[in-house]
Structures are given as C-alpha cells and as structure tokens.
Amino acid sequence: MNELERVKAEDERLARERKKIARDGPKLNGAKLEARLERTWRRPAGIVGWLATVDHKEIGRRYIVTALLFLALGGVLALAMRVQLAQPDAALISPGRYNELFTMHGSTMMFLFAVPVMEGVAVFIIPLMLGTRSTAFPRLNAFSYYMYLFGGLMLWVAFLLNIGPDIGWFAYTPLSGPQFSAGKRADIWAQMITFTEVSALAAAVVLVCTILKTRAPGMTLARMPLFAWAMLVVAVMIIFSMPAVALCSSMLISDRLIGTNFYNAAEHGDALLWQHLFWFFGHPEVYIIFLPATGFVSVITETFCRRPVFAYPVVVLALISTGILAFGLWVHHMFATGLPRVGYSFYTSASMTVAIPTALQIFCWLATMWDGRPRFPVPMLYVVGFIITFVIGGLTGVIIASVPLDLQLHDTYFIVAHFHYVLIGGAVFPLLGILTYWFPKITGRMMSETLGKIGFWTMFLGFQLAFFPMHFAGLLGMPRRVYTYPAGLGLELPNMLSSIGAFVVAAAVVLFVVNGLYSLYRGAIAPPNPWGASSLEWATSSPPPPYNFEHIPVVETRTPLWDAHGELPVVTGLRVDEKEILLTTVVAAAPDLREPVPAASLWPLIAAIAVGVLFVSSIFSPWAVVFGAIPAAIATAAWFWPKELKRHPEPVIS
Amino acid sequence: MILEPRFTGDVADLPTHKFGPSSLTWWGIIGFMVIEGAFFALAFAAYFFLMGHEQGWPPEGRQPPNLIWGTLFLIVILLSEIPNTMIKKAARERDVPTIRTLMPVIIGIGAVLLIIRGFEFNNLNCRWTDDAYSSIIWTLLFLHTTHILTDWGDTVVLWALMMTDVGWEGRRLVDTDENCLYWRYVWLLWIPVYLMIYWVPRL
Numbered sequence: 006m007n008e009l010e011r012v013k014a015e016d017e018r019l020a021r022e023r024k025k026i027a028r029d030g031p032k033l034n035g036a037k038l039e040a041r042l043e044r045t046w047r048r049p050a051g052i053v054g055w056l057a058t059v060d061h062k063e064i065g066r067r068y069i070v071t072a073l074l075f076l077a078l079g080g081v082l083a084l085a086m087r088v089q090l091a092q093p094d095a096a097l098i099s100p101g102r103y104n105e106l107f108t109m110h111g112s113t114m115m116f117l118f119a120v121p122v123m124e125g126v127a128v129f130i131i132p133l134m135l136g137t138r139s140t141a142f143p144r145l146n147a148f149s150y151y152m153y154l155f156g157g158l159m160l161w162v163a164f165l166l167n168i169g170p171d172i173g174w175f176a177y178t179p180l181s182g183p184q185f186s187a188g189k190r191a192d193i194w195a196q197m198i199t200f201t202e203v204s205a206l207a208a209a210v211v212l213v214c215t216i217l218k219t220r221a222p223g224m225t226l227a228r229m230p231l232f233a234w235a236m237l238v239v240a241v242m243i244i245f246s247m248p249a250v251a252l253c254s255s256m257l258i259s260d261r262l263i264g265t266n267f268y269n270a271a272e273h274g275d276a277l278l279w280q281h282l283f284w285f286f287g288h289p290e291v292y293i294i295f296l297p298a299t300g301f302v303s304v305i306t307e308t309f310c311r312r313p314v315f316a317y318p319v320v321v322l323a324l325i326s327t328g329i330l331a332f333g334l335w336v337h338h339m340f341a342t343g344l345p346r347v348g349y350s351f352y353t354s355a356s357m358t359v360a361i362p363t364a365l366q367i368f369c370w371l372a373t374m375w376d377g378r379p380r381f382p383v384p385m386l387y388v389v390g391f392i393i394t395f396v397i398g399g400l401t402g403v404i405i406a407s408v409p410l411d412l413q414l415h416d417t418y419f420i421v422a423h424f425h426y427v428l429i430g431g432a433v434f435p436l437l438g439i440l441t442y443w444f445p446k447i448t449g450r451m452m453s454e455t456l457g458k459i460g461f462w463t464m465f466l467g468f469q470l471a472f473f474p475m476h477f478a479g480l481l482g483m484p485r486r487v488y489t490y491p492a493g494l495g496l497e498l499p500n501m502l503s504s505i506g507a508f509v510v511a512a513a514v515v516l517f518v519v520n521g522l523y524s525l526y527r528g529a530i531a532p533p534n535p536w537g538a539s540s541l542e543w544a545t546s547s548p549p550p551p552y553n554f555e556h557i558p559v560v561e562t563r564t565p566l567w568d569a570h571g572e573l574p575v576v577t578g579l580r581v582d583e584k585e586i587l588l589t590t591v592v593a594a595a596p597d598l599r600e601p602v603p604a605a606s607l608w609p610l611i612a613a614i615a616v617g618v619l620f621v622s623s624i625f626s627p628w629a630v631v632f633g634a635i636p637a638a639i640a641t642a643a644w645f646w647p648k649e650l651k652r653h654p655e656p657v658i659s
Numbered sequence: 660m661i662l663e664p665r666f667t668g669d670v671a672d673l674p675t676h677k678f679g680p681s682s683l684t685w686w687g688i689i690g691f692m693v694i695e696g697a698f699f700a701l702a703f704a705a706y707f708f709l710m711g712h713e714q715g716w717p718p719e720g721r722q723p724p725n726l727i728w729g730t731l732f733l734i735v736i737l738l739s740e741i742p743n744t745m746i747k748k749a750a751r752e753r754d755v756p757t758i759r760t761l762m763p764v765i766i767g768i769g770a771v772l773l774i775i776r777g778f779e780f781n782n783l784n785c786r787w788t789d790d791a792y793s794s795i796i797w798t799l800l801f802l803h804t805t806h807i808l809t810d811w812g813d814t815v816v817l818w819a820l821m822m823t824d825v826g827w828e829g830r831r832l833v834d835t836d837e838n839c840l841y842w843r844y845v846w847l848l849w850i851p852v853y854l855m856i857y858w859v860p861r862l
Contacts, residue, residue, distance in 0.1 A: 008756075012827050028671050034664070141683050210690035218683055222668075244690065248697040252705070256798070265787050265794035267705070273718060274791040278708055282701060533661040544662060556664050566662075573662035578671030587670055588683060596670050597681050601830075642816045650823045656675050656830045 015652060022654035029556055030577040038555055041581045046138070046551035048605045057605040059143035060551055061132050064150050066447060068125025069440075071150075072118050075157055077514070079113035082106045084511055087471075091504035093492035103488035104171035109164055111174025112194065115290065116201045117157045119432060120243075123297035124149075124208045126436075127236045130443060131212065133542035133549060134230050136221030136558040138586050139602045141214035144609045144644060149207035151613035156200025159621055163193040170194035173486065175287060176257070178268035178279040183261045192261060192624040195254040199620055202251040209243035212236055219586060220594045221541065222576055224560040228594075230540050231307075231314060234321050235300030238328040239293050245332065246289035253282035263627050277342060284335035291427070292331040296324060298432040299366055301439035302388050306370045308442070308538040309385040310377025313564055315369045323362035323369075330359040340408050341415045349408045356406035360399060367392060382536075383457035387438030390465045391430060398426025401476070416486070418499075419479025425472045437464070437517060444524065445531030449548045452528060456520040464513035471506025474499035539564035544573055557587050560594070583657050603658040608644035615640045676829035678751055678836050688837050692844050695806065699848060702799055706855060709791045716860050717785075717792050723860035724796065725782040732775045733853050736846040739768045747839035750832045755821065758835055762818040765842070769811035776804055783856075796856055803852050806845045814838060 006014075029038050048058040058064065086106050089098045098106065132140055140146050163169050170190045172181040181191040216237045220229065229237075256267040257279070266272035268279055307314045314320055336344065336352040344352075370392065379385065401423040405411045414420060437460075444452045478499040483490055490496050534543035543566055545554055556575035562568045576596065579585045584602035589595060619633030648659040679685055710716050717723055742764045749757035780800060785793035817838055825831055 012755075015827075030669065030671075031666055142687060145687075206694055210687060210694075213690055214683055214686045218686060244694050245697050248694055249701050252698055252701050256705075256794075259787075259794075259798075263787065265797070266789075266791045267709075267794050269791070272790040273709070273712060274794070275709065275712060278705055281708065282705065285701070546661065556666075557670075559667050569662055571662060572665040574667045575664045576668045576670050577666055578669040578673075587673075588681070591680070596668075596673055598677055599670060599673050599675050600683055601675070638812055642812075645813075645816065646820070647825060650825055652824055652828055656828060 019652060019654045026654060027581050028578050029581055033581065034555075038581065039550070042552040042555065043550060045582060046584055048551070053607065054605060056610050057147075057607045059139075059147050059603055059605050059609075061128050061140045061143060061146060062447075062549065062551075064143075064146050065125050065127075065129025068121055068128060068150055068153070069447075071154055071157070072122035072125055073518075075113050075117040076122070077518075078161065079110050079118060080511060080514060082110040082113070084507055086110065087504040087507040089488065090490070090500050092501070093490050093497055095489055098488060100488045101171065104173075104486075105164065105169045107486055108170045108173055108194070109160070112160065112170065112197065113157075114428075115174055115294075116197065117153075117160070119294040119428065120201070120205055120290070121153050122436060123236075123239070123294065123432075124205065124212070126301075126439065126443070127212055127232075127297065128208065129447065130542055131215055131233060131236060132219065133446070133545065133553055134233055134540050135216065135219055135224065136541040136544075136554060136560065137215075137219040138553045138557075139219075139584070140211050141219060142211050144603050144606055145207050146211045147606075148609035148613050149204045149211065151610050152200050152207070152616065153204035155613060155617040156197050156204065159200065159617075160193060160197040163189075168193060170197075175283055176254075176279075177283075178257065178260075178276040179270070181257060181279075182268050182276075184269075186261075189624060192258055195258040195261075196620050196624055198250055198254040200617070202247045202254075203616070205243050206247050206251075209240040209247075212240040213244070216240070217591045218588045218597075220589055221558045221560045222587070222589055222594055222596050223574075224589075224594045226592050226594075227318075228560055228563045231303035231317070231320055231324075232297075232300035234324055235296045235303075238324045239296045242289050242293050242296075242328050242331065246286045246293070248286075249282050250286035253279055253286075256282075258624075262624075277339070280339050280342065281335070284338045285332070288335040288338065289328075289331040291424075292327055294428060294432045296327060298391070298435035299324065301435040301442075302370060302391060303366075304538075304540070305384045305388050305435075305438055305442055306373050307564075308536050309382065309388075310373050310379045311537070312373055312377035313539070315372035315376060317563065320366055320369050323365045326362045327359060330355065330362070334359060337406055337411070340411045353406050353408055357403055360403050363399060367396065383452070383454060383461055384438040384442040386458065386461045386465075387434045387441070390461065391434040391438070394426055394430025394434060394465075394468065398423055398430050402427060414479060416484055417479035418475040418483045418485055421485050422472050422475035422479060425475075429468060429472070434464075437461075440521075442536065443542075444521070445535050445547045446542055447548060448525055448528075449531055449546075450524050450528030451531050451535060452524040453520050456516060456523070460513050460516040460520060463509060463516060467506050467509025467513055469506070471503050471510055474502040474506075478503070534566065539567040541565055544569075580655065583655070599655075601656045601658050604648075606644065608640060612637060612640035612644055674829075676833050678833055682833050682837075684833055684837050685840075688841055692841070695844075696848075698802065699799075699852065702795070702802060703851070703855060706795045706799070706859075709795055710859075713792065716862075718790060721789075721792065722784040724779075724784055724857055726857055728775055728778040728782050729853055729857045732772060732779060733849065735768065735772055735775065736849055739765060739772075740843065740846060742768070743839050743842050747836055750835040750839070753827070753829075753832055755826050755832075758821055758832075759818075759826070762814065762821060766811065766814055766818060769807065769814065772807055773804075773811065776800075776807065799852050799856055803845075803849060806848065810838075810842055810845050814842075 048054045089095050168189050170193055172191050176194055179185055216233050259265045260267055266274040268274045268276050303314050333355045337356045441452050441457055478496055481495050483496050531547040533546050541558055556577055559574040559576055586600050586602055588598040588600045590597050615636040619637055622629035742761045746758055746761045787794050787797035
C-alpha cells in the first residue's frame with residue numbers, strides 16, 4: 006500500500022472514530038456533563054500543574070495579584086518621598102537615592118502596575134464576558150505573565166542590590182546615555198522595558214484574537230459589552246504604540262553597550278529622537294491605562310442604574326476616536342524643547358480635541374444615571390469618585406495643552422497633580438470599584454460593604470488631600486524630581502498636607518487589602534449573579550468552574566441576562582473529552598469553527614526563562630543575544646511540537 | 660449552569676480547521692505582522708528624523724552601501740515566492756508530498772539569503788559605531804535579518820513536523836499556509852528596507 010492509500014484508509018478510520026466522540030447536548034447535560042468537563046478542563050495537579058496552567062482565570066488572578074504587589078511596592082516608595090518632602094531642607098534621603106525612588110516609583114506604577122493590572126483583569130473576565138471557555142493562544146497568555154513577572158523581579162532585585170535605575174521613568178537622553186549614566190542602572194531600566202513590552206504585546210494579541218474570534222454566537226460587534234470594546238481598542242493601541250518604546254530603549258541600550266550613535270549629538274545623533282519615540286508610546290500609554298477604566302465605569306454604571314448605558318454607539322465611537330487621537334498628541338510632552346509654530350498649534354488643538362470623546366463618555370454615564378434607578382454600593386461610589394476626580398484632572402489637562410501655560414508649568418508639581426488626578430482618579434478609582442464588583446466572581450465571596458465604604462471615603466478624601474495642594478505647590482514654582490525645597494517660599498503647607506494625604510491614601514489601600522483578605526475567608530458566599538447584572542460572566546457560578554460554561558451561551562440582545570427570562574439560549578456539540586472552544590465570525594459572531602485548546606504546558610515558562618536569561622545577560626555582553634537565542638529557539642520549538650506524533654479523530658494540542 | 664439551558668442549535672458538524680481569516684492562527688500571525696510592521700515604520704521615522712539633520716545623505720565623506728549584494732538579495736527573495744506560492748497552494752489542496760518536496764527548497768533559499776546577508780553587512784561601507792547614519796542603516800538591516808532568521812528557524816521546525824504522519828492533519832496544513840503568508844510578509848518588507856538602505860542615500 007502506498008502512502009496515499011494508507012492515508013486515505015486512515016482518514017476513513019478517523020471519520021468513523023469521530024462519530025463516537027462524546028459531546029454536550031440535551032442527552033449529556035447537568036451533573037454528568039459537569040463532572041466530565043471538570044475532568045477535562047482542570048489543570049494537572051501539583052506544583053508542575055500550577056506552573057504549567059493555561060487557564061485564563063488562574064493567569065488573570067496571578068496578573069492581578071502580582072500587579073497589586075507592585076502597586077504596594079511603588080506606594081511605599083511614594084511614602085518615602087512624601088516623608089522626605091514633608092518639611093523643607095530635609096536630609097532623610099540623599100539626592101541620589103531620591104532619584105532612584107522617583108524612577109522606581111514611576112516605572113513600577115506605569116509598567117508593572119497600571120498596564121498589567123488592566124490586562125490581568127481583562128484576561129480573567131473577557132472570556133467569561135464573551136461566553137467562551139478560554140482565551141485565544143492560552144500558552145502565549147501564560148508566557149506573557151511570566152515575562153512580566155521576570156521583568157518586574159529583575160527591576161526590583163536590581164534596586165535592592167543598589168543598581169536600580171535613577172534616570173526618571175521616561176529616561177531622557179543624554180542623561181540616560183553612556184556619557185552621563187555610567188554603570189548598569191540605565192541598562193536595567195531599558196531591559197525592564199523589553200520584558201514588559203514583550204509581555205504586553207503578547208497579551209494584546211491574545212486579547213484581540215479572543216475578542217474578535219471567540220465571542221458567543223449572536224454576540225455581534227454591536228452587542229459586545231463595552232468593556233470588551235474598551236479592551237479591543239486598548240489592545241490595538243498596545244500593538245501600535247509599544248513597538249516605539251521597545252525600539253527607542255533598544256537603541257538606548259545599543260548606544261550604551263555597542264557604541265551606536267542614535268542619541269549622541271557629537272556623531273550627528275539627536276537626544277530629541279528619544280523624546281519623539283518615547284512619547285509616541287508614552288502618550289497612548291496614558292489612554293491604554295485609562296480606556297480599560299472607562300470600560301469598568303460603563304459596566305458598573307449599567308449594573309447599578311439597571312439601565313443599558315445611554316447611547317452605546319456614542320460610547321463605542323468615543324473609545325475608538327480616543328484610541329486614534331491618542332497617537333496625535335505626543336508632542337505636547339515636548340513643548341519645552343522648542344518647536345515650529347505650526348507644531349505648537351497642531352498639538353495644542355489635538356490635545357484639546359481628545360477631551361471631546363472623553364467628555365461624551367462622561368455625559369453618557371451621567372445620562373445613564375439620570376435615566377436609570379441608581380444604587381450606590383461601593384463600586385458605584387468609586388464611579389462617582391472617578392467622575393469628580395477625573396473631571397478635575399481633565400480640566401487641568403486641557404489648560405496645559407496651551408503652550409504659554411505649559412511652558413510656565415512644565416516640570417512643576419502642577420503637572421504631578423494633573424497626572425495623578427487622571428491616573429489615580431481616572432484609572433485606580435474605577436479599578437478598585439471593579440475589583441470590588443468582580444471580587445465575588447473571582448473568589449466566590451462578597452467583599453464587606455461597610456469596610457468598602459469606609460475605604461472609599463478614606464481613599465477619596467485622602468487622595469484630594471494628597472494631590473490638590475500639589476497644584477498650588479506647582480503654581481508657586483516647586484519643580485518635580487528635586488529631593489528637597491528651601492524654607493520660606495510658601496511651600497511648607499502644601500507639602501505637609503500632601504504628605505499627610507499620602508498616608509491617608511496608604512491607609513485606604515491597606516483597608517482595601519484587609520477587606521479583600523477578610524472577605525476571602527469570611528465574606529458572604531456569592532450567588533452566581535449577586536448584583537443582578539446583565540452580562541454573561543454572571544451566567545455561571547462564582548467562582549466559575551475551569552470550563553466556565555456547561556454549554557456555550559447564545560446572545561440575542563445587548564443585555565443577555567436581563568432578557569433571559571429564566572432560561573439561557575445555548576448551542577451544544579463541543580466535545581467533552583478534550584478541551585475545545587467555539588470560534589465565531591468576526592462581525593456577526595456566527596458559529597465558524599471548533600478549535601482545540603492547548604493542554605497545560607511547562608514550555609511557556611521555560612521559554613520565558615530562556616528569553617529572560619537572554620535579556621538579563623545581554624546587559625553584560627552583546628554576545629548573549631547570539632548564544633541566548635539558542636535555548637529560546639529550542640524552547641519555542643518544543644512549545645509548538647506535538648507531544649504525540651499520531652493523528653487523532655479530531656485535532657488536539659498536546 | 661444557573662439558568663436553565665434552552666437548546667437552540669448544535670455545532671458538532673462545524674469543521675476544526677479553515678484557511679485564512681476564519682482561523683485563529685491567521686489572526687495571530689496578522690497581529691505579529693502589525694507589531695513588526697510598526698517596528699519598521701518607526702525605524703523609518705527615526706531614519707528620516709536623523710536624515711533631516713544632515714547636509715547630505717549619506718553624510719559627507721561616506722559612500723552609500725554597495726548595490727550588488729542587496730540587489731542580489733532582492734532578486735533571490737522575490738524568486739523565492741515561486742516555491743512559496745506552490746507550497747501555499749499545495750497546503751490548501753492537502754498535497755502533502757509536494758509540501759514535503761518543496762519545503763527543503765525554500766529552506767535552502769533561506770540559507771542562501773543568510774549568506775548573501777553576511778556579504779551585505781560587509782558592504783555597507785560603514786560600521787555601526789561611525790555615526791548616526793551608520794547606526795540606523797545597520798539597525799534596518801539587522802531588524803530585517805532577525806525576520807529571515809526566525810522564519811528560517813520555524814520553517815525548519817515545520818518541515819520536520821510535515822515529514823511525520825501529523826503532516827496530513829488539516830491544522831498542520833493551515834500552519835503551512837500561514838507560514839507561507841509570513842514569508843510573503845518578510846519579502847514584502849524587504850522592498851522598502853532595501854530602498855531605504857540602498858537608494859535613499861543615492862537620491
């Protein structure tokens with residue numbers, strides 16, 4: 006028998022076997038189905054299974070917990086700086102150490118907390134919200150988490166070894182270049198960027214593919230939850246913006262290690278090239294942090310007003326236009342570098358324009374509240390806190406888009422106040438709200454409402470106390486990033502108030518953690534849909550089983566659970582003896598394909614270790630890029646290689 | 660499930676693989692192409708930014724890179740699309756024997772391209788340490804080389820897999836199809852990179 010005949014015979018045998026495969030359906034249902042799906046979808050036992058997991062819920066939880074730990078570390082640094090600045094002429098922290106503190110604080114908060122925590126929440130909730138059982142490319146998802154973890158560890162281990170970066174979170178050249186930053190501090194910063202970029206880009210591809218291809222049948226783009234829309238826009242923004250920072254930090258490290266001249270003016274390079282590339286990433290970054298938070302706000306507002314968000318198409322278009330406009334603003338970070346007149350005018354108007362879609366979203370939420378029946382449990386309080394705080398931060402943002410004012414306020418505490426208003430008010434408040442909101446889905450228990458309310462008010466008032474006086478410190482001329490200030494300039498009072506406020510904020514964070522830990526063990530057991538919400542993540546138990554849904558739900562309206570009337574439309578026919586998900590078409594979400602889901606695997610971890618060794622050792626020798634690539638290539642090949650080289654009746658990814 | 664299920668349809672008869680935008684692999688590959696395309700676009704922006712500072716390009720006293728090896732590279736990589744298209748077509752027709760025969764050809768072409776690339780680096784008429792112009796020229800060529808290398812590596816791995824029995828599986832044929840798509844991207848990228856390295860300095 007020649008090979009073709011053999012293959013044909015094999016095809017026929019496999020087709021017969023295929024008919025015997027067990028699938029969910031009216032006959033395989035209820036407890037029996039649950040038991041079989043549980044067996045198929047749960048990860049292998051033990052430490053190896055724990056490290057090898059590809060379950061999006063576990064990876065999402067790890068992302069969130071790790072990011073919150075980095076938030077705490079970054080927060081401790083902020084407290085140290087506030088202690089130093091509480092009084093004029095203080096000598097608690099040396100100027101050099103102070104440089105390290107603000108660099109580590111900014112880098113940790115931006116790269117290790119704000120972006121990853123949003124990705125982590127999305128990785129956890131998006132598949133549940135879309136009515137599927139896994140993210141796309143779950144192994145890439147695991148790899149992304151490990152790269153993030155290793156990048157964060159590298160930065161913090163370096164800091165503890167006293168080789169932490171001291172060049173500011175945006176690492177301007179020539180300060181960060183070879184001439185002014187001898188040693189390895191700047192290289193550590195640049196490689197931390199490489200780690201987190203690889204991680205963020207991988208997660209972005211996972212999210213885009215998950216959102217476009219794994220939605221429940223019937224969940225057309227026009228019925229997709231607003232948080233999924235926000236994350237789709239954010240993931241696309243990551244894809245277009247993060248290469249800029251990866252490129253400029255690679256150029257920086259090559260200037261430092263192998264003598265290229267990108268930023269070296271003596272050899273016709275230009276330090277401003279850094280600023281352009283960095284801010285081409287850095288400005289979209291602000292919206293990469295903010296837009297997920299607007300998604301949170303839409304989710305919370307809808308649930309607690311018992312009304313679909315007002316003018317859904319306007320909110321979606323606002324998200325998309327913010328995503329596009331965010332790429333046209335970067336030069337407003339560079340007004341003080343000197344620009345042509347037309348450049349000033351263009352970037353001023355672009356910076357003011359981006360306020361329009363953001364304001365539209367705010368008006369839509371206000372209209373939802375006005376027209377709905379709002380209740381104010383903790384998540385909703387954070388939404389109200391967000392609107393107040395973010396509007397203040399947004400207004401200071403609009404006024405500093407004006408060049409004369411910006412030139413006056415550039416690098417002062419006014420700017421520090423502005424961006425903490427938009428980042429904490431605009432992103433951390435909604436984050437705390439949504440963590441309270443999804444806590445029952447993540448853990449199966451409710452957070453304490455009383456502790457939550459005390460925590461909210463402590464946070465809200467502490468925040469205003471910490472950051473509102475900074476506007477005045479800035480107007481009085483206090484520069485940022487200077488380790489102290491002289492007495493007698495009127496800076497004592499605002500600084501003392503800010504330092505007190507910082508400790509109040511810290512107390513609120515501690516209270517949130519205490520509430521979380523207490524509720525994890527003692528909180529009320531959460532029913533599947535404790536808030537009476539409309540989206541699919543609440544159609545399964547809290548916490549969800551490893552397979553998320555017994556049957557794949559079908560979506561007929563924008564608010565499926567509000568329109569369910571006691572029963573959930575589903576499709577059947579996915580196999581139960583192997584992991585499988587349903588792929589649907591991109592726009593209409595019509596059933597398209599059945600897709601096998603990869604088994605748990607250690608290879609993403611091993612690949613992340615190999616790539617991590619490459620990145621860290623390349624700080625010390627450029628040859629590491631050559632030799633380090635070999636184990637990385639082997640690990641990725643092994644990741645792809647099937648563990649059994651035989652054909653199955655239907656494809657499996659072993 | 661908490662709500663009672665209402666059965667509306669069955670998906671058991673759906674296929675488990677399709678070529679093109681239906682497949683998740685296609686979207687993943689497109690995602691990474693866009694990321695890498697963004698890298699190149701930004702590197703081009705940096706190139707023009709640095710060029711804007713100079714009186715001449717290349718700066719005075721420098722020769723533009725020698726044309727011969729880069730142009731040879733262009734010719735060979737364009738010709739490689741012939742076996743590439745044949746493999747892509749064979750994948751869609753489940754013609755595994757043709758795939759098995761032609762993949763070594765494309766792997767061989769990849770090896771030849773890497774050798775030509777070595778000569779290209781040697782004929783840039785500058786070292787990356789010389790000045791900003793040299794740094795960006797080297798960066799463009801290096802960035803493109805990483806694409807040739809990674810694609811060559813994964814083509815070798817895929818070929819090894821296609822030689823086994825699982826090469827007949829539909830999803831492996833999709834992998835082959837997408838690998839060909841990615842190779843198209845790699846040679847398409849080379850056209851602007853080639854122009855930037857070899858011809859913009861001659862304008």
